[in-house]
Amino acid sequence: MDGEVGPSADVRPSADRAARIVGRARVLESLRGHLADGGGVLLTGPSGIGKTTLLDEVAAATQGRVLRATSAENERWIPGTALADLLAQVPSTAVADLPEPQRRAVEGVLSGERVDPQGSPALRMAWHSLLLGLAADAPVLVLLDDVQWIDATSADILAYAARRLPGSAVRVVVAGRVEEPTDLAEDADGADPRPVPPALLAPRPLLRLPVPPLTADDLAELFDAYGLPARTAVAIHADSEGNPYLALTLAGAFSERTGLRAPAPLPPGVAALVHERLAGVAPRVRQTLLMCALATRPTIRLLLRAGRADARHDIRHAVQAGLVVTDEENIRFTPPAAASIVAELADAEQRVQAHRQLAEAVTFDDQRDRHLALASAAPDAQVARSLVVAAETAIRRGSRDLAAELYLLAADRAPADLASQRLDWLVAATEAAANAGLPEQANRAARALLAAEARPLQRVRVRMAVIHLAGQGLGGMREMFAAAIADAGDDAASQALLFLWQSWAAMVAADSDKAIADAERAVELARQVGDHNTEALAAAAIALQFRVIGRPDSWSALGAALALPAPDVDGWTHLSPRYIGTRFAIFDDRLDDARSDLLDMLALVEHGAAEELVHVLRSLSEVSVGLGRCQDALNYADRALRIAGEARMSPGPCWHASAEAELAGGNVARAQFLAERGIRASEQESDGVFVRRHLHVLGQALLRSGQPAQAVAALRRVAESEPTGGNPSILRWHGDLVIGLVNTGELDDADRVLSQARATIDGRPHTDGVSARLDRAEANLLVARGDSDAAIALLDRATAAFVALSQPLEVGKTYLTRAKIERLRRRFAPARAALDAAAEVFQSAHARPWADQTEQMRSRLDGSDTAPPTALPLTTGESRITELVVEGATNREIADRLFVSVKTVEATLTRLYRKLGIRSRTQLIRLLRDQA
Numbered sequence: 001m002d003g004e005v006g007p008s009a010d011v012r013p014s015a016d017r018a019a020r021i022v023g024r025a026r027v028l029e030s031l032r033g034h035l036a037d038g039g040g041v042l043l044t045g046p047s048g049i050g051k052t053t054l055l056d057e058v059a060a061a062t063q064g065r066v067l068r069a070t071s072a073e074n075e076r077w078i079p080g081t082a083l084a085d086l087l088a089q090v091p092s093t094a095v096a097d098l099p100e101p102q103r104r105a106v107e108g109v110l111s112g113e114r115v116d117p118q119g120s121p122a123l124r125m126a127w128h129s130l131l132l133g134l135a136a137d138a139p140v141l142v143l144l145d146d147v148q149w150i151d152a153t154s155a156d157i158l159a160y161a162a163r164r165l166p167g168s169a170v171r172v173v174v175a176g177r178v179e180e181p182t183d184l185a186e187d188a189d190g191a192d193p194r195p196v197p198p199a200l201l202a203p204r205p206l207l208r209l210p211v212p213p214l215t216a217d218d219l220a221e222l223f224d225a226y227g228l229p230a231r232t233a234v235a236i237h238a239d240s241e242g243n244p245y246l247a248l249t250l251a252g253a254f255s256e257r258t259g260l261r262a263p264a265p266l267p268p269g270v271a272a273l274v275h276e277r278l279a280g281v282a283p284r285v286r287q288t289l290l291m292c293a294l295a296t297r298p299t300i301r302l303l304l305r306a307g308r309a310d311a312r313h314d315i316r317h318a319v320q321a322g323l324v325v326t327d328e329e330n331i332r333f334t335p336p337a338a339a340s341i342v343a344e345l346a347d348a349e350q351r352v353q354a355h356r357q358l359a360e361a362v363t364f365d366d367q368r369d370r371h372l373a374l375a376s377a378a379p380d381a382q383v384a385r386s387l388v389v390a391a392e393t394a395i396r397r398g399s400r401d402l403a404a405e406l407y408l409l410a411a412d413r414a415p416a417d418l419a420s421q422r423l424d425w426l427v428a429a430t431e432a433a434a435n436a437g438l439p440e441q442a443n444r445a446a447r448a449l450l451a452a453e454a455r456p457l458q459r460v461r462v463r464m465a466v467i468h469l470a471g472q473g474l475g476g477m478r479e480m481f482a483a484a485i486a487d488a489g490d491d492a493a494s495q496a497l498l499f500l501w502q503s504w505a506a507m508v509a510a511d512s513d514k515a516i517a518d519a520e521r522a523v524e525l526a527r528q529v530g531d532h533n534t535e536a537l538a539a540a541a542i543a544l545q546f547r548v549i550g551r552p553d554s555w556s557a558l559g560a561a562l563a564l565p566a567p568d569v570d571g572w573t574h575l576s577p578r579y580i581g582t583r584f585a586i587f588d589d590r591l592d593d594a595r596s597d598l599l600d601m602l603a604l605v606e607h608g609a610a611e612e613l614v615h616v617l618r619s620l621s622e623v624s625v626g627l628g629r630c631q632d633a634l635n636y637a638d639r640a641l642r643i644a645g646e647a648r649m650s651p652g653p654c655w656h657a658s659a660e661a662e663l664a665g666g667n668v669a670r671a672q673f674l675a676e677r678g679i680r681a682s683e684q685e686s687d688g689v690f691v692r693r694h695l696h697v698l699g700q701a702l703l704r705s706g707q708p709a710q711a712v713a714a715l716r717r718v719a720e721s722e723p724t725g726g727n728p729s730i731l732r733w734h735g736d737l738v739i740g741l742v743n744t745g746e747l748d749d750a751d752r753v754l755s756q757a758r759a760t761i762d763g764r765p766h767t768d769g770v771s772a773r774l775d776r777a778e779a780n781l782l783v784a785r786g787d788s789d790a791a792i793a794l795l796d797r798a799t800a801a802f803v804a805l806s807q808p809l810e811v812g813k814t815y816l817t818r819a820k821i822e823r824l825r826r827r828f829a830p831a832r833a834a835l836d837a838a839a840e841v842f843q844s845a846h847a848r849p850w851a852d853q854t855e856q857m858r859s860r861l862d863g864s865d866t867a868p869p870t871a872l873p874l875t876t877g878e879s880r881i882t883e884l885v886v887e888g889a890t891n892r893e894i895a896d897r898l899f900v901s902v903k904t905v906e907a908t909l910t911r912l913y914r915k916l917g918i919r920s921r922t923q924l925i926r927l928l929r930d931q932a
Contacts, residue, residue: 021057022244023218024050025892028057030209035141035171040162040202043175045211046322047273048245051175054211055143058173064139071149080115082144082154083127090130097133102126115153128161135169147176147198155196165203172202177280177322213242216645220677223251230681235648241325241334246270250335274338277321278345288314289323290346293339294354294374296367296402298331305361352376364397366390370406379415387413388425395432395570398607404433404441411448423449427458427465434465435571435609437647442466459487460494464501468611469648477505496525496534503541504575510688510721512545519545536567540577547587550727550760558584573605574615582619587729588766589805591626598623610647614640618657628808628845630665637661652682652690659697663704664809668849672701692718696733703736704853708743715740719753728757728770735777742780750781769810772801776814783821791821812841812850816857823861831861874912881908885921886928 021028031054034041043051052070059066069085087095087109095106105122109115115123134140144150144158162172176198199206214222219242220233228251240247249269278286288308292298292315303311315331318324323338324331333339343351352375359371369390373383391406407429414422426449433442446462463484467477481502488494499522506515522538525531539561546554561577569576579601585594598620605612617640624633637657644654655678662671678694695718702711715737728734734757741750757774761767775798779791795818802810815838822831835858842851874882884894891909895902909921918924 021053022222023214024054024057025890027054027209027211029890029892030207031058031173032061034205034207034209035173037205038171039166039205039207040172040174041207041209042199042202043173043209043211045177046243046320047177047277048243048322049211049213050244051211052145053244055145055173055175059141059143062139062141064141064169065134066141066143068143068145069154070145071147071151071154073149076149076151079151079153080109080157082150083115083123083157084109084112086142087127087130090134094130094133098126098129102129106130124157124160127157128164131161131165131170132168138169140170142170142172144172144174144198144201147174147201150198150201152196155198155201159196159200162201162203166205168203170203174198174201214244214247215242216641217673217677218242219244219247220651222247224680226251229684230651230677231648231685234645234651238645238648239335239337243322243334246273246335249273270335270337271341274323274335274341277323278342281317281321281323284310285314285317286342286345287350289318289342290350290354291358292324292331292333293342294351294371295358295362296370296399296405300326300329300331302358302361306357307361364393366393366397366399366402366406370402370409373409373413377412380413381415381418384410384413384415384418384421384425388421391425391428391432400432400436400609401438401441404429404436404438404445407432408441408445411445419452423452423454423458426452427461430462430465431571434468435611437469437610437649439469439648442469456488456491456494457497460484460497463487464497467501481505492525493529493531496522496529496531496538499525500534500538500541503538507541507545508685508687508689510692512549516542516545532565533567533569536561536564536577537569537572537575539564540575540580543577544580544583547584548727548730550764552764555584555765569612571609571612573601573608573612579615586619586623586626589626589769589807590766591623592806595620595623595627610643611649614644614647614649614654617643618653621657621661625660625664625809626807628841628847630661630809630846630848633661634658634665650681650685650687652678652685652687652694655681656690656693656697659694659701663697663700663849665845665847666849668701668704671697672705675701688721692721692731696731696736699733699736699740703740703743704849708740712737712740712744712746728761728774729764729767732770732773735773738774738777739780742777742784747781747784750777754778754781768801769805769807772798772805772810772814775801776817779817779821783824788821788825792818795821808841808845809847809850812838812845812847812854815841816850816854819857819861823857828861832858835861878908878912881905882912882924882928885909886925 031041031043035058043054045051055068059068067086067089069082071082075081087106095103098106101122102125105120106126109123131140131142147155165172199208214237216234216237219237219240220230222244223230223233223236226248232251236247236250239250249267278289281289288303288311291303291306291308295302300311300315303315308314315324315326319326322334324333326332333342346354355371355375359368359375362368362371367390369386373387376383387406387410391403391410394400394403394406407425411422411425411429414425426445429445430442430449433439433445442465446466449462450459463480467480467484470477481498484498484501488498499518503515503518503522506512506518519538519541523535523542526533526535526538539557543554543557543561546557551557558577558581562581564577566578567576573579578597582594582597582601585591585597598616601616602613602620605616617636621633621636621640624630624636637654637660641651641654641658643649644651655674659671659674659678662668662674675694675698679691679698682688682690682694695714699711699715699718702708702714715733718731718733719737722731734753738750738754741747741753754774754777758771761770775794779794779798782788782791782794795814799811799814802808802814815834819831819834819838822828822834835854839851839854839858841847842854881894891902891905894905909924912924913920916924916927918927
């Protein structure tokens with residue numbers, strides 16, 4: 001079982017409690033397992049990482065006596081405080097049984113008498129004797145929290161006992177902020193480091209167990225319990241580096257950072273935590289951190305160039321204190337707002353001096369201009385203009401975050417006679433910040449612009465930039481759209497831009513009719529004012545929506561969009577006619593052409609806005625799946641997800657790309673997890689397009705994991721939400737629904753879905769791939785109705801089509817369907833030949849889950865025409881669990897992968913142990929391997 005221990009163990013798992021500890025299954029299992037074997041554990045990690053929560057879990061699951069003490073910074077100089085807390089939890093009868101000198105020493109501590117700072121032999125022996133005496137009756141667990149603050153006297157006495165505890169029934173868990181606090185002991189008051197390292201407070205053998213940060217998935221699961229949206233989880237994960245306390249504290253203020261509100265103040269708990277961490281590092285480290293706080297992109301190399309010779313040493317201490325994270329070169333504050341606190345704690349002279357040093361150290365002119373401008377706040381026309389030039393340089397280098405700040409600085413430094421240019425700079429600052437995913441900077445610039453006498457187009461542009469920050473969540477920006485309509489008035493250029501954005505919002509909401517109408521109005525208005533950019537982008541939107549609803553003139557609409565002058569699409573490549581043309585190539589199964597175009601685009605947007613880069617990467621992942629390049633698909637999807645998180649983008653689209661890649665080359669259970677999470681995230685954003693896409697992935701994953709009824713339910717939701725039955729060349733769910741309906745025995749419904757899909761694509765060009773999928777689905781239907789010969793003929797046609805289209809995974813899936821049909825016909829040689837062909841395809845494509853499925857089918861096939869071997873008497877559910885046990889999965893991981901509770905896994909294993917006459921997981925693994 002999860003954390004299962006032997007008969008003499010003092011810690012037992014609690015499935016209900018463990019289920020509430022997100023992302024800590026492995027740590028808990030290691031912790032419990034080591035305590036069961038005897039010895040001590042040293043939990044390490046920064047403040048808020050969850051060490052105390054783990055102690056709570058261990059204490060709650062312990063069968064025996066728990067003695068617990070938590071140290072505090074303001075008590076570290078009072079001798080014996082931690083020891084007094086522990087002794088107060090010892091029964092008075094145990095103290096009374098001590099020899100007289102030891103009893104008097106203990107009673108003195110309990111009565112508050114001053115304890116000898118050097119400890120005393122009587123107290124050392126008393127504490128040791130008490131532990132052994134209590135352990136004679138029941139196991140004893142000693143928990144010491146925040147040991148970085150433990151007083152030296154208590155540490156000395158506890159260490160004395162720890163050296164003499166190995167082999168006893170006493171277990172000790174020590175938790176502290178850092179593993180060796182002496183590294184951080186250069187306090188501002190110059191105090192000497194504590195003489196006893198925390199590792200000596202626990203008996204041997206000692207397990208040093210760092211508590212890791214939560215992953216983005218863990219944090220999303222944690223936030224689900226608090227009703228917080230997925231976008232918040234992704235953004236806060238980047239800010240908190242997975243520190244759960246910091247993440248939950250930040251979440252309280254994060255939801256307020258939308259629209260044009262002023263930035264929410266840093267939550268008091270976070271500010272207090274940052275101040276506490278800063279107090280724990282030396283003044284020299286704080287000075288180095290000031291340099292980091294004032295730099296645009298702090299690096300070790302930059303600090304060294306700025307004269308911080310001990311930069312690596314200082315940053316290592318800052319990492320241990322939980323103030324920054326680093327990859328040994330780049331440095332980032334956690335949370336990012338900690339940089340502001342560091343800067344505010346320095347006086348003006350220190351900041352000016354640091355900016356001047358950084359101006360000498362940076363290697364780019366735009367960064368130097370920034371630091372020189374920040375060293376003086378006086379209005380200066382020459383400085384303002386030089387900052388604008390620097391901002392334009394930063395844009396060309398892809399540094400939109402720096403560009404946004406430079407434009408803002410230019411506006412701040414602009415004297416009165418540059419009032420008109422100042423407004424243009426504020427617009428540029430807002431748009432650059434929005435493209436960089438910086439809501440606070442975008443809102444600051446937008447508020448300044450809207451407070452001035454700006455032109456209608458300027459006002460609409462900044463409002464659209466703020467809306468841009470909503471990503472897929474455009475449905476929640478009605479108030480901002482209404483304000484933009486009022487700003488636009490009767491200005492045609494402003495109205496054209498506004499209608500274009502409303503069209504994009506309707507596209508996200510899956511309202512194709514409104515999207516088309518608004519885009520057509522945008523084209524009309526843009527032509528009136530000669531706005532070729534808006535006209536081209538709106539024409540591309542029209543073509544895409546024509547294709548979505550299956551209009552036969554979608555190709556001519558795309559041609560019209562491509563015939564317009566190429567727009568300046570800085571930041572908007574993913575909405576340009578060229579990109580929409582690439583999406584058409586994907587819909588048409590011209591995947592090699594699409595991949596070539598996307599790779600060219602990737603080179604162009606590599607240093608562009610985050611959103612356009614993410615969408616190009618998503619499409620590359622999708623195309624890679626179709627071409628059987630599974631590892632590429634996983635890599636592109638992972639990269640898109642990372643960039644989207646850093647840019648505070650909606651997670652739904654990237655989770656969809658990851659889920660599709662996992663279905664092809666990763667893990668089916670992981671794909672299902674991502675799809676379920678993506679459905680919730682997309683519903684939160686009112687993103688109808690990606691709700692449907694995630695439902696399709698979920699349906700496929702459920703089919704693959706043997707849950708056809710649930711798969712049909714998910715796929716029917718797709719069918720019900722798509723207009724006029726959907727366009728089978730866009731989202732290809734129709735064949736999957738047919739297969740699900742066949743598996744659930746709903747053959748007439750399957751026939752109806754199939755007929756409607758074929759009627760939709762009848763006579764349309766570039767539908768060979770769609771027809772082949774429908775052929776494969778119909779083969780399943782024909783077999784269910786007893787016509788296997790016709791089914792095989794359809795599979796021959798589908799295979800030829802997929803080979804011609806260079807879609808190896810579809811070829812392999814078709815071979816699997818053939819093998820299943822041949823096995824049902826008891827034609828075992830052709831079935832094996834089909835499986836061999838499928839295996840070769842999947843292995844070449846690195847399609848691991850499909851290769852695994854092929855081997856499972858081969859195992860069943862090998863048992864079809866031979867006598868079954870002697871096997872363990874396992875049910876299907878028991879077999880699935882034991883397979884995962886052999887792989888080394890914990891009970892929590894097994895529960896997650898099989899979508900059952902941990903308690904169900906534990907109960908199944910207990911029942912299995914009794915059935916097989918064994919007592920442990922180790923015996924089960926050995927028995928299964930012997931059987932194999």
